[in-house]
Amino acid sequence: MATPDPSAHALFEVPAPPPPAEDKPAKGLPRPAADLPVARVVVDVPLAHLDRTYEYLVPTRFDAEAVPGCRVRVRFAGKVVDGFLLERAAAAEHDGRLAFLDRVVSPEPVLSAEVARSCRAVADRYAGTLIDVLRLAIPPRHAKVEAEEPAAPAAAPARPAGAAWGEYRAGRAFLDAVHAGKQAHAVWQALPGEDWPARLAEVAATAASAGRGAVVVVPDHRDVARVHAACADLVGADAVVALSADLGPAKRYRGWLAVRRGCARIVVGTRATAYAPVADPGVLVVWDDGDDQHADPRSPYAHVRDVLVTRAHLSGAGVLVAGFARTAEAQLLVESGWAAEVAATRDRVRAAAPRVTALGEHDSQLARDPAARTARIPTVAFEAARGALTAGNPVLVQVPRRGYLPALTCQDCRTPARCRRCAGPLHVPVGAPPACRWCAATEANYRCPKCGSRRLRAVVVGAKRTAEELGRAFPGFPVRTSGAREVLSTVDDKPALVVATPGAEPVAPKGYGAALLLDGWALLSRADLRASEEALRRWMTAAALVRPAGDGGRVVVLAESALPPVQALVRWDPTWHAAQELSARVELGFPPAVRMASVDGTPDAVAAFLDDLAAPDGAEVLGPVPLSDPDGRDPRERALVRVPRADGRQLAEALAAAQSRRTSRKDPDPVRVKVDPLDLV
Template identity: 55%
Template sequence: MSSDDERSDEPGTGQPEQLALIRETVRRAEVPRAKPRTWRGAALAGKLPVARVLVNKGVLHLDQYFDYAVPEELDADAQPGVRVRVRFGAGGRQVRGGRREGGGLIDGFLVERRATSDYPGALAALAYVVSPEPVLGPELLALSRAVADRYAGSLADVLQLAVPPRNGRAESRPSPAPPPPPPVPSPGPWERYAQGPGFLRALAGGEAPRAVWTALPGPHWPEEIARAVAATLASGRGALVVVPDGRTAGRVDAALTALLGKGHHALLTAESGPEKRYGQWLAVRRGSVRAVVGTRAAMFAPVTGLGLVAVWDDGDSSHSDDNAPFPHVREVLELRAAHSRCAFLLGGVNCTVEAAQLVESGWALPLRPDREQVRIAAPLVRTVDDGELARDGAARSARLPSLAWQTVRDGLRDGPVLVQVPRRGYAPRLACERCREPARCRHCAGPLQAPDRQNLECAWCGRTETAWNCAACGGTGLRAQIVGARRTAEELGRAFPDVPVRTSGRDHVLDSVPGQPALVVSTPGAEPVAEGGYTAALLLDGWAMVGRPDLRAGEEALRRWTAAAALVRGRPEGGTVVVVAEPALRPVQALVRWDPVGHARRELAERAELGFPPVSRMAAVTGPPEALAAFLATAELPAEAEILGPVPVPAAPTGRPRRPGDAPPGAPRERALVRVPPGRGAALAAALKAASAARTARGSGDPVRIRIDPPDIG
């Protein structure tokens, strides 16, 4: 075995002395006979006898390739991209010549065949080839390496996310022949956007436009995605669409099937099961299917001739992977668009700050409707102050002010009414009692909290605040409110006893409801689609949504509200939305005007002024206090790096597997935020990765966890 440090990527011409040494090593290798397809002979592969292997070890100091000898009997199957088993690890006995005997077998990917190795010692032999199916192509390998470098992770960890587990039965079945390209579709509902037809023409013509698409509310967006995919397929290229969950994937899947018929696309979701999912993935890799719709893991799908990558609702937390190195779908698809020179489409009824930055920087162009189309498609939005809720006598029976009560009663005459309530666990941050502006630290602008209900401290840098006053109005009073929502369904049932009440939430999520009068109580993200659309929607407890201790609280509240309101009928059909929240709050005003783009642009400008992501790049480093302090002391961070904290963080949730950086149960943990200005993100990731690799190589105590661009820094 040898390291890949400082070696050429070009195969050598071969050296007789080295080839003799390799043959002698293979001749003496002893592999247990109980293992299938083990090497026993004395012959070495005649051509390219060296295999460069990526072993399945996620530790950073082993994030490199290792060389193995290829026995003659494995020559035909040991091709680049296949899965292999090799001997690796400290459990073996080191012998003369550098060969390791008795080590354990470990999975790996054969990356390359070479004529020689620059390792001066003897090489161990490949144990066997798991399958001759090449699952790791050059494009997927290059993308995975780019993702690993961006997120300060290891290539092996990324490949764990990119390549699904093998299923022998699925692998043994041949994939069908690819269907011919479909005809160029008509614009259809894309006509509602000024640039919509032109975007489809560019896709059908083989071009690579990049767009941030603010979709109109209503039921047409799955068809619009399907037509963009069809236009790309008509150009002879492939398309990839990533959505937050299986329910959304099902809607796009149905739209594609209705437009193109079966056989043109694959559906990659966890609900499919391992065998079916792997069979679909193989059909994509073999080129039998050139369009993919799927959830998060589909962002790595090996689509042949990729012409379009699309992500829907990039602000959904499901797009951020919880496994190291924690990649985000939006960022991975941006890398794919750049590497493959293909089209890029980021869509949603809302607009994230990151999407606004793509437009602001000129990397992508806006694709949005004019105000006349918005007035037709969006419902009427009305507001009720949550202070008025407490004063209104009509609210006592069901926590509904008079306006909301009347809206529900009128809506139930023609169809279902949606009621959105915050899920359990929404806890607001502190805010000014007078103007409701979030209370922020004067040093780093992080959110203030009161852990002991007396002293204020910053949740980011840990500094204590003794004389806070509001920067907006000068007020000195603070407000915090936690509104419960568990009994909402029961209260509404008592308020409207003759109307059926249905619930949709974490324990039981409804896909759809009939278009008959009913009250549908749902937590954010679990709203079912109603046949014909909801007649009205109530967005309750707005303060609990906006007041969360998170930098993205306002953006996330608006995203949740627009997602629910988009299911309501348009204003010409009588659709009405009532949001119970302070009318002066920025997200509430954006909802009333239905202006998510304007809200995102203002948030982006504010973050640029304060140095917040995505304008800056940030990393969260978490671990036990001593380990975290030692890590930060030894890391060679960029000169511009600013360290915020460390501050204590809550213990890991019970029942969840421990991860690097998690302390033992009951042990304290701390987190530090490392911030760098624009253009220094790659240097920050490289420095953190090098420090972590050096620490694991030395075996220095407890590990720390690194997360680049954490989605939640509240």
């Protein structure tokens, strides 16, 4: 716990008279509580140099309500602000006079001691502030819901059989360890076609059967619905709570309170659920940790996987990192010995996987279709789709981009087409002339500023245009799209073409007959350190929805067969690719092999921050380099600070201290600091 800052009380100190016999002294000041009169409070002030606890006196009228974990209002620097009461003490550490609590918003103890410790640790790891993490961990109060009568605690369910975990090496051993209350850590490589919601439900129910809590974090609300239904089938609807932003404030707060009050032992949800206040957590699960929705876009930019690992260290819970693909971070957990690998044998993987075909895999393929490498949908893809449709099965078509023609360049010189007004990228909406993606201005008479040409070409074709092309190529079969605002959860098993963007692939009850993974170059050619890892993750997520090769399931990936991520998909060996990625990161000196922070801001602000940064010995500064700014109106730079993993804590402390000095000086230009960011390049 941070040491209270005496100067912070200078603006609102009040004298502390000797306790009179009456509840209200003659001067009108309240009387401090007789027992534990000092409250330590974290205030809702988003300034780095104020990231500590402050001490206040508890008036006697709030003695019963001011419980640890409740919401309070306090006077801070002349203003009344919100805060959370962390603990009460018999004596103050601050030598001066203390102010009184202004009021107790609610006696509901929303912040548990275990969650408070975890939030503090997450803030320290990411060089952030505690109050920023608490805003993510604790939803806004809903007074009407809070006043409702709490439900009775759910009884511990029976332990599920979990027979399907016998398909995986160390699968049953992991379940036994969770039931025994051991701190078991594992990385689970799910088989293609696996009913993964049911498997995760079995893990959660195993922890609940031993009287402990379980937290399951998934990327989006569709996954929440699937895992929640699977858990409800095992333990009953009253024993599991689903939390996601689409529930609405009242329903979400009701479910969150049920978890906090101990009415439910299992909680399933999206990103913020990583902080769910389950009592005595036994297992913490994250599904598909490579999905970018697990990275919080708000300060301190924490990742769910690291939040759960941090929380497990403090609470003694087990951790399960699961998915069809594997990230370099998960591979590091295995190679370091921190987590055990739960995976099936190669024979079992080959039996469950669909047949995967890539471009140039066989010379005969190119002999029959010489244009296969340049065609967007070559003959082998048409044959796979036609065979599945003829057999009465649906076909999944994955397209990297939504829209119609989402990116344009000049036909003659390939210069990116941009808006004359705001320099935003141009695109072609359905049935409309080119328009700006930023300001929506129409560019019907576009002229290239470099060569003067009026002709445009598509850089990549979106899902809408792909659906049109496939509709003409396969007349008589319905074409459905899934992406953006029209995401489908499921499709039936009738023959149809389902065009989906990554992450929006609907589930077919009996599996797809075939999957076409289009425009692989668009995923692999991104200027991103994680481009190949992300491409493989998206491909495997889609391919896992296809039936096994023994049942006729086929996957065609439109990318060169010699590329490592394509080879990993063809062999269905994400472990090999993750090991390759981790080895490359070690050689290049990028996370997770090292700890790294990015510093973004104006050139002057970044330079001043680096001058003020007391980085640990051996720290290396890369840059700064200019960030992309097409119109030149907001020049910004980025610098990277790299240290060995062992010095990660020192780097975070130095970054936090530098931010604290900036906010205390009231430096005008903000600087955004991210520790281990996903978007390094």
